[in-house]
Amino acid sequence: MKHPFYVEIPLSFDRITGIANCSKPALERRYSDMKNMYFDEEKRKEKEKGGNNLIYRFYDLGIPKKEGDLAFGTSIIYPGKVGNEYHMTNGHFHTILDTAEIYYCQSGHGIMMMESPEGDILYKEMKSGQVIYVPGRYAHRSINISSSETLITFYVFRADAGHDYGSIKEKGFRKLVVEDGGHWTVIDNPRWKNYE
Amino acid sequence: MKHPFYVEIPLSFDRITGIANCSKPALERRYSDMKNMYFDEEKRKEKEKGGNNLIYRFYDLGIPKKEGDLAFGTSIIYPGKVGNEYHMTNGHFHTILDTAEIYYCQSGHGIMMMESPEGDILYKEMKSGQVIYVPGRYAHRSINISSSETLITFYVFRADAGHDYGSIKEKGFRKLVVEDGGHWTVIDNPRWKNYE
Numbered sequence: 001m002k003h004p005f006y007v008e009i010p011l012s013f014d015r016i017t018g019i020a021n022c023s024k025p026a027l028e029r030r031y032s033d034m035k036n037m038y039f040d041e042e043k044r045k046e047k048e049k050g051g052n053n054l055i056y057r058f059y060d061l062g063i064p065k066k067e068g069d070l071a072f073g074t075s076i077i078y079p080g081k082v083g084n085e086y087h088m089t090n091g092h093f094h095t096i097l098d099t100a101e102i103y104y105c106q107s108g109h110g111i112m113m114m115e116s117p118e119g120d121i122l123y124k125e126m127k128s129g130q131v132i133y134v135p136g137r138y139a140h141r142s143i144n145i146s147s148s149e150t151l152i153t154f155y156v157f158r159a160d161a162g163h164d165y166g167s168i169k170e171k172g173f174r175k176l177v178v179e180d181g182g183h184w185t186v187i188d189n190p191r192w193k194n195y196e
Numbered sequence: 197m198k199h200p201f202y203v204e205i206p207l208s209f210d211r212i213t214g215i216a217n218c219s220k221p222a223l224e225r226r227y228s229d230m231k232n233m234y235f236d237e238e239k240r241k242e243k244e245k246g247g248n249n250l251i252y253r254f255y256d257l258g259i260p261k262k263e264g265d266l267a268f269g270t271s272i273i274y275p276g277k278v279g280n281e282y283h284m285t286n287g288h289f290h291t292i293l294d295t296a297e298i299y300y301c302q303s304g305h306g307i308m309m310m311e312s313p314e315g316d317i318l319y320k321e322m323k324s325g326q327v328i329y330v331p332g333r334y335a336h337r338s339i340n341i342s343s344s345e346t347l348i349t350f351y352v353f354r355a356d357a358g359h360d361y362g363s364i365k366e367k368g369f370r371k372l373v374v375e376d377g378g379h380w381t382v383i384d385n386p387r388w389k390n391y392e
Contacts, residue, residue, distance in 0.1 A: 004318070004334070005318075005329045005331065006329065006331075007329060009320055009329075010320065010321070010326045010327075011329075012325040012326040012327065013325055013327070014325070015325055063329075067263075068292070068294040068295040068296060069296050069331075070296045070297070070352065070353070070354070072298050072327065072329075096264070098264040099264040100264060100265050100266045101266070104268075104300070122201075124205055124206065125206070126206070128211075129208040129209055129210070129211055130206045130207065131203075131206075131207045131208065131209070131268065132205075133202065133205075133259075133266075133268075135265075136264040136265065154300055154350075156266065156268075156298055157266075158266070158354065159296075
């Protein structure tokens with residue numbers, strides 16, 4: 001009989017690094033994987049040439065994409081900036097748009113940036129122990145606003161929700177989170193394209 | 197516009213106690229709430245008369261019961277035994293039977309006991325940092341096997357999954373987790389009733 005847990009048991013996540021003790025490696029996103037995702041594309045290219053370090057890691061543990069199942073893992077965003085824009089994930093809508101996602105912050109200091117297709121914007125700071133509820137219909141991106149700490153979140157979503165990265169890659173988010181005078185602030189994205 | 201997070205933000209769970217910083221109190225289960233759930237009902241009655249302490253707490257944060265939403269919270273089981281049977285939750289099936297649940301152990305030492313309607317039994321130890329994937333179709337009960345530590349887990353399930361406590365209350369689980377010579381062990385439940 002196929003083991004019904006789908007994933008190796010016991011599966012655990014390291015409290016400090018966010019890394020799982022399983023044979024599936026964390027997926028990696030480096031500067032070379034985020035072309036045109038940051039406002040300052042020239043600065044991103046410099047980072048790519050200058051070592052092309054990791055920006056973030058996350059897991060796809062292979063949970064079957066069935067509506068009764070739940071996918072989960074950790075998202076691990078290393079501190080850093082591209083120009084004055086903080087390290088962040090690409091961000092995505094769910095393909096089944098009206099499905100929520102839960103992020104339980106394990107360590108670090110971040111922002112969850114969310115926007116609906118209609119342009120409603122929500123963003124929330126997150127620190128260790130805090131839960132962010134990303135409502136259905138909202139694209140979401142995690143942003144590490146610490147200068148030194150890794151942002152680690154534990155996420156859960158319906159396993160069949162699917163990921164729509166395309167519309168964010170094409171249009172971006174309407175808002176950027178940048179450093180200004182040593183603090184984070186939210187500004188309009190000058191490059192955001194409204195095709196509608 | 198109704199705030200789409202449904203719950204107070206920022207919502208956080210205390211790392212030591214498991215208690216949320218929100219206005220909704222944790223639900224409580226005491227000895228008086230678990231009549232006939234432990235093998236030794238006389239011992240349970242003694243505990244009820246002798247202070248009727250808390251066995252466990254958990255949260256219903258009021259997430260709408262929609263299929264795209266996710267309910268979450270912490271389960272907090274205090275150490276103790278009824279006879280040689282460890283403190284545990286009542287346990288439940290989901291009303292939408294084939295929906296999974298994720299438990300992310302925050303602290304303590306526990307067992308997740310699971311069984312399908314057909315009698316397939318699964319149980320897994322859990323410690324801080326470990327994730328237990330409860331597959332769809334499996335009833336599940338959390339059991340605190342530590343003599344001193346509180347078992348705290350963070351759980352997520354589809355908000356419309358529903359809870360079916362009735363069949364466990366009527367029949368029990370097929371297996372019990374008891375202390376034997378200072379260690380936990382799994383035994384057949386002598387009172388389990390097979391009505392089929």
